[in-house]
Amino acid sequence: SNGADAGSDAGTDGGYNVYALLPQGNDQPYGTNYLKAMNAAAADMGVNLTITNAEYDSAKQANECSVAIASKPDGIILWPAAVDTIRPCLEAAKAAGIPVNASNSDVLPEDKSLVGTYTGPSNDGVGRAAAKLIGDVLGDKGGNIIIVQGLSGNSTAIDREAGFRDELAASYPNVTVIGQQPGDWAKDVALTVTSEMLTSLGEENIDAIYAVDDTMAAGAIEAMENRGIDPTTIPVVGTGNTELGQPNVLSGKQYGTLFQSPVWDGENAVKYIVEAIDGKTLEPNYFMPVPEITKENAADYPAEW
Amino acid sequence: MTHTEIIKTPTLASTRGGSGNSASKMVAWVASRGIFIFTAVLLVFSAIFVNGFASSVNIIDVFHRASAIGIVAIGMTFVVISANYIDLSVVAQIATSGVILMALSPTYGVLGAMAIALFFALLYGLVNGISVGFLKANAVVVTLGTTGIGAGILSLVTGGTIYYGPTGGPIDAFGDARVGPFPLSAFVLIVVAIVAGIVLSRTKFGFMIRSYGSNKQATRLAGVNSGGVVVGAFVLTALAAMIAGFVLAAYSNTAVSTMSEGYDFRALAAVIIGGNSLFGGRGSIFRTFIGVIFISVLSNILVLSGFSFAWQQLVTGAVIVFAVALDALARKAEKR
Amino acid sequence: MSTIKLQETQTGTWNRVKNTVARRTEGRAVVLLILVIVVIAMQQPIVFNAYGVSLARVALVGMVALGLTLVVLQGELDLSVGSTLALTGVVVATIPDLGLGIIVGLITGLVIGALNAFLIVIVGVNSFIATLGTLFALRGLAFVLSDGRPVRVTDIDSALAFGRQLLGPLTPRVLVFILLFIALHFFISRMRAGREFYAVGGNRQAAIDAGIPVKLRLFTAFMLCGFVAALAGVINTLELTAADPTAGSSVLLASFAAVIIGGNLLNGGRGSLVGTMIGAFALGLMQVGLTFAGTPREVQDVLIGIILLVAITTEPNNLRALSGRFQRLTQRKANASA
Amino acid sequence: MSTARDAQPVRKTVIEAHDIVKRFGGAVAVDQVGITVAAGEIHAVVGENGAGKSTLMRILAGILTPDSGGVSVDGKLLEPGAKASLEAGIALVHQELSLIPEMTVAENILLGVTPTKFGVIDSARQRKIAGDALDQIGVSVDLNEPVSRLSMALRQFVEIARAVARNPRVLILDEPTATLTPAETDYLLSMLQRLAARGLAIIYISHRIPEVFRICERATILRDGQVVEVMTIAETSPNAVIDKMVGRELKLDLQTRRVADPGAVVLSARGIRAARVNGIDLDVRAGEIVGIGGLVGAGRSELVRAIIGVDPRTAGTATITIDGETKNINGYGHAVRSGIAFIPEERRTEGLALDMTVAENITLPNRAALSTGGFLQRGKIAEFAMRLANTVGLRPPEVDRAAGQYSGGNQQKVVIAKWLGREPKLIVLDEPTRGVDVGAKSEIHRLLRELADQGTAVLVVSSDLPELLELSDVIHVVRDGRIMGTLSPDEANERSVMALAAGERVASSS
């Protein structure tokens, strides 16, 4: 696979040697496309990538971090498995004089000084944007909503929910979350738990659904259809504008989503680590534009994953 | 197990039939059937106290929870009763068949895709079965190995791609289909249960599996091709896992390489809660079926009652511990 | 007085060597380790230059396996080690005082071990099943205590200090790992209580009849296993300055693999910590090497899967069975042609 | 050599048990049993299979706790539990070997009483004590050898050494000679007499009445869990003891079998080689009983197992001929399908599925006959099992009782019964009556004769010389996996067989 020789100090073709420490890869839809884009970009810029996948096991990622540092690369791209657990990795890299950029999930504020920059979506921001979509569609009268969460304990899921709830509290006081269950990023699980929440909370009491990604949004929509509910009557907001989600948005079954681009994410991770290595001065954050997608503009944004 | 009506066993009761003095006999009887009682109690309790449990829509959800995992558990019962503990590779097997169905039916048609899935199911069954049955390797380790290989390859080939079928397509139609108030998958579950039940309790092959689970050597020395019996057990498990993969994929009309995470231990949990013996020999498909219903209803009412994931795990684990502890006590009571 | 000779006792150093080798259980683990080392030496020598890192990985893979071995030697299993690790991590992180947290965490491990042992020894549940239950329950508890999100330790600086290299490039994890190995190995090879683990696993009825406190031995093994898992959880939390309730998901299977490759018989009574250690080294070094090479995770899974299959199907006894069948097949052919 | 009869009469009682009752489920295994043994006495406990001998001994050793009654040593009543009994000086040599395969001889001998300094094993003392114990019984073996690598006989002596190492007041041996050859048995018996002479109280269980008459002073006779009588050996006769045991007149027709006019060759083995089998030729004819004699460890089991394909052959061929049609025996399954029945040596681990019912065990080899279209026929099974149970005289004849609940002898009957259902052309038996009482034994012998008379070919491995001589039309004596000689009934006697087994070549017919 890629960078089979990145272990050796000087890159064979003179390009930079970069480690990308990721918590997912070909085992997840997003990661798959993130990797594609990342490798493509690396090829363009002559970067030798060495990629690891910690499967969201932070201890494993910590060890992979020290492996990376031991092989003295020119730079490290770190997508934290769990943001709270990466301080030691960052400090070790700093001590070894290796620039580190965070990707996809930003580090904690107190660790910000240890990374060159962050590239990727503001997961918190994604949550906020979703809150906006829902808040606006519900209007001043607000209403009751349920959340279909990602895999329990997953940091992206946690960040999105946090942003979502903060934004609601800040700007949409009449919108109240009356139920929440994990959909494990899977359509079938989302389908079941949504249906069960509709049962227990009462279809009539639920005014909107926030599924933290489009796959689960699709599950929520199917749950309603199975019960003979017209999905347009209970607006669903997801995230990703994925191949699974976009058709639902276009057909109006899903009220809206947020376009998160793994391509942008992967490319810029490489782009900015190169700049960091070159010593360019960087902004603290390069946030991925996360446009709000609804029926109107969905066609302008081809799905990427 | 074979019963001999013509002979009565007054005092000398078999290890199976409870024991001498009627008190401990009672205990044994009740305890060894505890799971049936609990399931009944749980159902009644839920119907009365859990808002919305008895509604027809919810029954459907319960069956959706039960069908895929139930089919796997029923298949795994054969491996368990043959005293081989568990087939960990069902995780990889379910995902493989699900992904094949969704990914290949556009090109090869649903039946074509199913045929291909069948091929891989048999492959899994044979590799596991031959390694365990003929090379006498430990089943847990073997299936741990085949899981790594199978899941690894699946993930290499498909990445995290989510394969989805056309809405209203045959697969989607199957997933949404109802028979009366029940989802079609529920009937698949029941049919699989009945067939498996007959195979295990009534057929020669089932008898050999039970006998093998009870004493490998004696079974072999009775002229049974014991390796073949083990292969059979793993093939049956693989077939069940394949069907479960179809059902699971059809349910959500999607499939992805990670779709069946955790199905290995959850299925085993169902088998065990049903009161099947991990030492092999003793057990029945019906017990597994009850075990499946029990955990499905349990997780259903936990969600209905708004418990968080954390508490769901905690309660489920506690219930498993309780159920198996009771089963163990039952065994003790029988011995006494 | 008259004596009787029932069996020729072989003498001579060569025979003694042969016997000693024949008695060992670590053969295949050694072969694998040599293989790994050779390949790495040719492909990724950096694995050895960065031995601090490599050892850390070995310790990561191997520590829990050491505890698991004690249970396996008695013919039992503990599936709950991963959850134990996660739960103790959370416990450590949620207690403000780090020192106190560590102590409570380790005690948690002992308590969990005792709970498992209680279910298995007193109630009489098969260990595979009992620990399957605690596997779920403890994970749930970890989520309840942590509210399902990572918990950062309050006293981060001390935690960071712990993670730093202590002796050359060696981190505390590595040193604890080595000390633990020495202690446990001494325990099961030189101390009566530990040595009797082999009796409990080898022929339990005989052990009971001989007056060995089998229940006590089982309790000891499970509590040690729980303690070691807890220790791993504590070290993770300190090294990472935070505890993740989802941690340890891969720990069970990794340690299990190390134990198997180490040549420990799952039915109990046969095996050694040395074997487990070697198995851990083989797996750990291989993983580090593959990471340096940037090999995709999937490929690593496939490799480890293959190694496990080979390791288990080349159990000496299994090989004999195999060769037997082979001979019969060839015979069948011969007969057919004849 | 000295026999117990010369021992001085008045000695103080060491162990005394009274009113012992033990039930298993509803079954009363031991019923109001008492027993007293004095220092220096060798006291026999005899009875049919299932009489309750082992159960009683396990109670004396504190391994089983009786439902009522008590055991006292030197007048002091013992606490329940193995520990108390051990400390009181009661040591039991179990009926089944109870050694730890992966532990060394020294460790096994001191199992449970390992000497330690601060919990660390004091291996020097361990080896010393173990060595002494072995010296006491006069057996030499490498103390560091794992028991898994010892011969059966050696394992049995290590067991005894373990008991002796606890320097007991009371030594109990439950069928110690079952796996031993005459030579080893002879040695064991005189050894026991030496120990008794030193004031040890010994309880000796055996189905071999001659042994009892050779070394024992008194005999407690059990039947159906009750004491029938306590006899003084000097004042009784073997037949009297046997009658008491069995509770009915039982004439053992010990006439050796007339040579059947040998029919056609059924089994023919040529150049058989396998683990510990080094090139063996032999034929078995229809209606003929062929005996295999030799010492334990001679490879007799390995031989027969290799011939019929239970264990892999490294060389050689075996053929079976049935109504003129000759087939190669390729693998065990093939052997069974072509009409061979095998009764293995290890009844409990290889012969039966102990936690399945008798009916289920009988069904196993007859599953084809008892099922149509792959489905078992339950009604048929019941009658079928019952018929066979009666044929072999299973007691009690309850075919849906778990096989594990029957005593050794009855278990062996079930093992034979399940094969009779196939009406085999060749029956191979490895130690057919090991641990089987005289009554059951003679029934099994009669059964084998009848089968032979009906034209079945029979191949028997036995360490029990009288049995071998009584049954066989021809005896092959095996040593180191080779046939040392072949004896016809008129040549065969204890001497000639042992001579060959021990390696002395004597001229032999054929």
Ligand SMILES: Nc1ncnc2c1ncn2[C@@H]1O[C@H](COP(=O)(O)OP(=O)(O)OP(=O)(O)O)[C@@H](O)[C@H]1O
């Ligand atoms: N664990 C048990 N459970 C049920 N019944 C048992 C058990 N052990 C022994 N029995 C029954 O108790 C009776 C006595 O058994 P025991 O083994 O003492 O006989 P024995 O005299 O030793 O026979 P043998 O000469 O074959 O060893 C038998 O009927 C047997 O079936």
Ligand SMILES: Nc1ncnc2c1ncn2[C@@H]1O[C@H](COP(=O)(O)OP(=O)(O)OP(=O)(O)O)[C@@H](O)[C@H]1O
């Ligand atoms: N020297 C030895 N080394 C290893 N195993 C031995 C040895 N002697 C005997 N055994 C084992 O003990 C058992 C009895 O030995 P074996 O079967 O060869 O003797 P046998 O002539 O069949 O006597 P028996 O009738 O007791 O079986 C066998 O399982 C054999 O493997």
Ligand SMILES: [Mg+2]
């Ligand atoms: Mg007995």
Ligand SMILES: [Mg+2]
């Ligand atoms: Mg033998």
